[in-house]
Amino acid sequence: MRELPSCFSCIALFVLNLLGLLQSPENGVSSILDAALAPPEISGVYFFGGKGRTIKSSKLSYDARLGQELWSTSSDLLLQLQLATMETLTSL
Structure with missing residues (x-):
């Protein structure tokens, strides 16, 4: 988004935040840790937002x-x- 004009970047960030698609660095790393530490039988899921929360793929x-x-x-x-x-x- 650095390549976009600043007005487009601001609008995109606002919309992504409104939709709940942006995460804080703490929550982002929590998702990575959740995935890395998940038991081997948990496969093919997407971790999002920390605390073991998963979402379905489209x-x-x-x-x-x-x-x-x-x-x-x-x-x-x-x-x-x-x-x-x-x-x-x-x-x-």
Whole structure:
């Protein structure tokens, strides 16, 4: 969000905070610790907000075709970026 104009960043932060999607650093690290210390039988869940709280993944996250499309598109974009960077470096 550093690349966005400040007015957009402020609006985005306000909306994310209003929706409860922003966490304090303390809660953020609590989620990481909860996941790291979870028993091995707990797998495939998302920890959020500390205190062992979990949330379900969206239905879209289980769409294998969509996942493959995202992977392919991301790979293509990164390859294009890498090629553009190499072209820039060689033209210097």
